[in-house]
Amino acid sequence: xxNVKIKVISRNPEDYLRSTKRDIHKLPRNYxxxxxxxEAPREYVRALNAVKLERVFAKPFxxxxxxxxxxxxSMAKHPDKLAVLxxxxxxxxxxxxxxxxxxxxxxxxxxxxxxxxxxxxxSGETFTSVGDDKTIKTWKSQTQSPEDEEPVNTLxxxxxxxxxxxxxxxxxxxxxxEHCQLWENTRNxxxxxxxxxxxxxxxxxxxxxxxxxxASCASDRSIILYDCRESGPLRKVVMExxxxxxxxxPMEAFIFTVANEDYNLYTFDVRKxxxxxxxxxxxxxxxxxxxxxxxxxxxxxxxxxxxxxxxxSLKGHSRxxxxxxxxxxxxxxxxxxxxxxxxxxSDEMNIRMWKARASEKxxxxxxxxxxxxxxxxxxxEKFANHxxxxxxxxxxxxxxxxxxxxxxxxxxxxxxxxxEANRRAHSKPGTVPHVPERKKHIVxxxx
Numbered sequence: 001x002x003n004v005k006i007k008v009i010s011r012n013p014e015d016y017l018r019s020t021k022r023d024i025h026k027l028p029r030n031y032x033x034x035x036x037x038x039e040a041p042r043e044y045v046r047a048l049n050a051v052k053l054e055r056v057f058a059k060p061f062x063x064x065x066x067x068x069x070x071x072x073x074s075m076a077k078h079p080d081k082l083a084v085l086x087x088x089x090x091x092x093x094x095x096x097x098x099x100x101x102x103x104x105x106x107x108x109x110x111x112x113x114x115x116x117x118x119x120x121x122x123s124g125e126t127f128t129s130v131g132d133d134k135t136i137k138t139w140k141s142q143t144q145s146p147e148d149e150e151p152v153n154t155l156x157x158x159x160x161x162x163x164x165x166x167x168x169x170x171x172x173x174x175x176x177x178e179h180c181q182l183w184e185n186t187r188n189x190x191x192x193x194x195x196x197x198x199x200x201x202x203x204x205x206x207x208x209x210x211x212x213x214x215a216s217c218a219s220d221r222s223i224i225l226y227d228c229r230e231s232g233p234l235r236k237v238v239m240e241x242x243x244x245x246x247x248x249x250p251m252e253a254f255i256f257t258v259a260n261e262d263y264n265l266y267t268f269d270v271r272k273x274x275x276x277x278x279x280x281x282x283x284x285x286x287x288x289x290x291x292x293x294x295x296x297x298x299x300x301x302x303x304x305x306x307x308x309x310x311x312x313s314l315k316g317h318s319r320x321x322x323x324x325x326x327x328x329x330x331x332x333x334x335x336x337x338x339x340x341x342x343x344x345x346s347d348e349m350n351i352r353m354w355k356a357r358a359s360e361k362x363x364x365x366x367x368x369x370x371x372x373x374x375x376x377x378x379x380x381e382k383f384a385n386h387x388x389x390x391x392x393x394x395x396x397x398x399x400x401x402x403x404x405x406x407x408x409x410x411x412x413x414x415x416x417x418x419x420e421a422n423r424r425a426h427s428k429p430g431t432v433p434h435v436p437e438r439k440k441h442i443v444x445x446x447x
Contacts (some may be wrong), residue, residue, distance in 0.1 A: 008125055013166050013338070014122075016028070018420050024150055032189045041058045043379055043382070043383075044243060044383055044386070046376075046379055047248060047376075047382065047383040047389055048383075048388065048392075049378055049391050050376035050379055050380055051380050051392050051393050052392060053359075053376075053430060054103060054359045054376075054380070054393070054395075055359070055392060055395070056184070057359045057361075058358035058359045059355075059358065060320075060322050060351065060354045060355045060358040060381045061322070061324065061353075061354055062341070062353040062354060062355060062362075063102055063352075063353050064350045064351065064352045064353070065087075065099075065104070065351040065352075065353070065386075066349065066350050066351075067095060068087070068089045068091075068093065068095065068349045068350075068351075069089070069093065069349065070088055070090040070091035070093070070349060071089060071347035071348065071349055072090075072117050072153075072331055072332065072346060072347070072349065072350070073089055073090050073114055073115050073116065073331055073345075074087070074088045074116065074117050074332055074345075075118070075330075075332045075334050075343060075345050075351070076118040076119050076120055076127060076334075077336070078120055078124050078141070079120055079121075079122055079123075079124045080124045080207070081124065082099070082336060082337060082338050083098055083099045083100040084096065084097070084098070084124075084141070085097045085099055085334075085343060085351075086118050086120070086141075087118075088110070088115025088116075088117075088129060088131075089115060089349075090114050090115070090347075091109075092109050092110060092111040092112055092114070092115055092131060092133075093108070093109050093110070093115070093339065094109075094110040094115060094118065094129060094139070094282070095107040096141070097344075097351070099341075099353070102353075106149075108137070110137060111129065111130075111131025111132065111135065111137070112131070112226050113132030113133055114131060114132045115130075115131050116130045116131055116132065116160075116161060116162045116163060116164075117130050117163045118164070119164050119165055119173065120141070120166070121171075122166065122167075122168060122169060123143060125140065125141055125142075125158070126138050126139060126140055126141060126152060127139055127141055127238045128164055128166070128173060130161040130162070130163070130164045130175060130355065132160055132315065133162075134156060134157045134158070134159065135154055135156060135157070135161075136154070136155040136157060136161060136164070136175060137151040137153070137154050138151055138152045138153040138154075138185070139151050140152060141151060147316055148252055152186065153441055155183065155188055155196065156188075157175070157177065157181075157307045158178075159177045159178040160177050161168045161176070161177045162176055162177045162200070162201065162202045162203070162244050163175065163176040163201065163202060163203045163204045163216070164176075164179075164204070165204050165205050165206045165214065166206065167192055167199060167211060167228075168208055168211045168447065169211055171184060171186070172184055172185075172187075172228065174191075174204050174206065174214055175204065176201060176202065176204040177201065178199075178201075179193050179194060179201070180193070180194040180201055180204060180216050180224070180233075181193050181196075182228055184222060192231075194224075194232060194233050195233075195437055196218075196224055196232075196233045196236060197218065198219060198220045198222065198224075199218075199219045200218070200219045201217065201218050201219070201224075202217055202218075202219065202244070203215045203243075203244065203245050203246055203249060204217075205246050206248075207248045207253060207256075208248055208250045209248075209251075209253035212227055212228045212229050212421075213225065213227055213270075214226050214227075215225070215246055215248070215256060216345070217242070217244065217246055217258065219242065220237055220238070221239050221241060221242045221243070221443070222238045222363050223237050223243055223246065223258060223268070223273075224236045224237065224385045228313075229261060232378070234447075235270075235273060235445070235447050236445070236446040236447075237268070237273040237442060237444075237446075238443040238444050238445075238446070239260065239266070239272075239441055239442060239443060240262060240441050240442075240443060241260055241261040241441075242260070242261045243258040243259065243260050243261070243266075243286065244258075244259045244260070244261065244286065244288050244289070245258070245259045245287075245288065245289045245290050246258045246259075246290070247290045247291050247292050249291055249292055249296045249311055249313070250294055250296050251277065251295065251296030251297075252296060254269055254271055255267060255268070255269060255270075255272045255277075256268055257290055257292070257313075258290070259287035259288060259289060259290040259301055260286075261286045261287075261439075262286075262441065263284060263286065263287065263303075263409070264279055264280060264281050264283070264287070265279075265280040265283075265287055265290060265301055265311065266279055266280070266325040266441070267279075267280070267313065273445050274439075274442060274445050275438045275439045275442055276438055276442075277315065277434075277438075277441065278313070278315075279437065279438060279441070280315075280316055280317070280318070281310045281314055281316060281317060281320045282309055282317050283301065283303040283307070283309060284303075284305045284402055284405035284406055284409060285304040285405070286303065286304045287301050287302070287303045287305050287329065287337065288302055288303060288304060288329075288331060288332070289301070289302045289331065289332045289333045290302075290333070291334050291335045292313075292335065293335045293339055294297040294335070294338075294355070295339055296311060296313065297312065297313055297314075298311065298313060298319075298335075298356075299311055299335070300333050300334075300335050300342050301333065302330030302331070302332065302333040302344055302346075303330055304329045304330070305401075305402060305405065306322070306323060306327055306328055306329060306330070306346075306399070307321050307322065307323045307398070307399075307402060308322040308323070308333060308342065309321050309322075309328075310315065310322075310342070310346050310352065312363075320358055320396070321356075321398060322342075322354050323398065323399060323402075324352070326347040326348065326350075327344075327346050327348070327350070327352065328347050329346060329347050329348050330345070330346050331345050331347055332344070332345040333345075336356075339356060340355065340356055340360075341353055341355065341356060342354040342355070361373075378411035379388070380393070420432070440442070
């Protein structure tokens with residue numbers, strides 16, 4: 001009996017048994033490529049269906065938070081809690097929102113006039129607001145009783161404060177107005193004042209990686225870099241038009257993006273400020289605010305053309321555009337810290353919630369659903385350069401005023417290029433130098 005060989009058929013029950021009665025029947029498959037000569041055409045059809053379904057299910061708008069009695073001027077994200085958002089309005093009111101329930105948890109009048117900016121402390125226990133009444137007020141983010149609505153601390157400034165940002169670790173925050181000022185929570189006067197001969201600053205932001213580095217946007221069309229360990233500003237770059245807002249890349253310490261009045265966004269490297277590393281076009285009016293996603297690969301921008309656009313940081317054109325009939329000029333935008341949602345505030349008193357990816361399914365995904373979605377994404381990436389698939393993936397419906405403005409801007413650019421080409425063709429060689437697009441918008445750089 002020792003020489004007897006027995007062949008046994010071994011099958012894994014997971015390969016052919018259903019986990020539930022409602023589950024689909026599993027079929028045995030042979031993945032040998034020689035048995036599938038039409039694999040590429042079949043995958044192309046699947047990719048085409050996937051990109052069509054993506055556009056069919058692209059419904060980015062989730063809901064709106066209404067309650068403000070004036071336009072929304074600023075917003076701030078809680079550093080630890082995804083469901084907490086603070087917003088300020090043009091009438092001086094501040095509201096704290098519970099995003100999960102889409103309800104206002106607190107509201108109070110904080111300033112006389114415009115709430116210019118809000119920022120949370122790193123612990124999230126307090127937040128600070130600045131307004132047109134020249135005060136810097138610190139509030140508790142959670143209060144036990146409605147009567148406890150008095151500020152924890154109030155600082156008086158000599159001039160109007162138009163922006164505020166908090167250090168990542170230390171109890172230090174920076175404000176901007178006539179000058180950039182550094183404050184400590186325990187002192188009533190600024191510990192440092194940075195001056196560089198400008199009329200006023202309207203936006204300031206701390207770097208989230210290199211904690212001591214901060215940048216501001218000035219009224220003389222300049223972007224100024226500071227180091228809170230130094231006694232004066234570091235560098236300055238002057239652009240053709242004014243920059244309205246600035247956002248640092250949370251993953252790359254030396255990259256930041258500015259929203260400009262010339263309808264574009266510019267991504268700079270602090271190590272080489274003489275030209276931007278990328279120009280992001282598509283908006284048809286002044287870009288008001290910009291905010292990076294927590295991954296640093298994308299950012300969202302809001303504009304006076306009543307649209308929200310999402311850009312990939314390495315590409316010059318937006319991958320998506322969001323708009324509604326009722327949404328008016330954008331004043332502030334934020335990207336949630338879980339990389340799933342976008343929050344926008346506009347001057348018609350509403351805060352809107354959007355999905356960061358328009359066709360993404362919200363809620364829990366079953367393993368088979370997740371596998372199918374990953375397969376569809378891989379197919380779309382594989383056939384992304386095919387003309388038919390590229391056309392469907394790129395197409396977006398935009399309002400008529402955006403379409404007309406885009407046509408007008410395209411005509412203006414073509415005319416200027418043609419005029420420059422004619423001047424170069426009918427001039428002596430070298431008299432009309434060719435200036436790259438990235439250098440056209442920079443006036444000068446100072447150190």
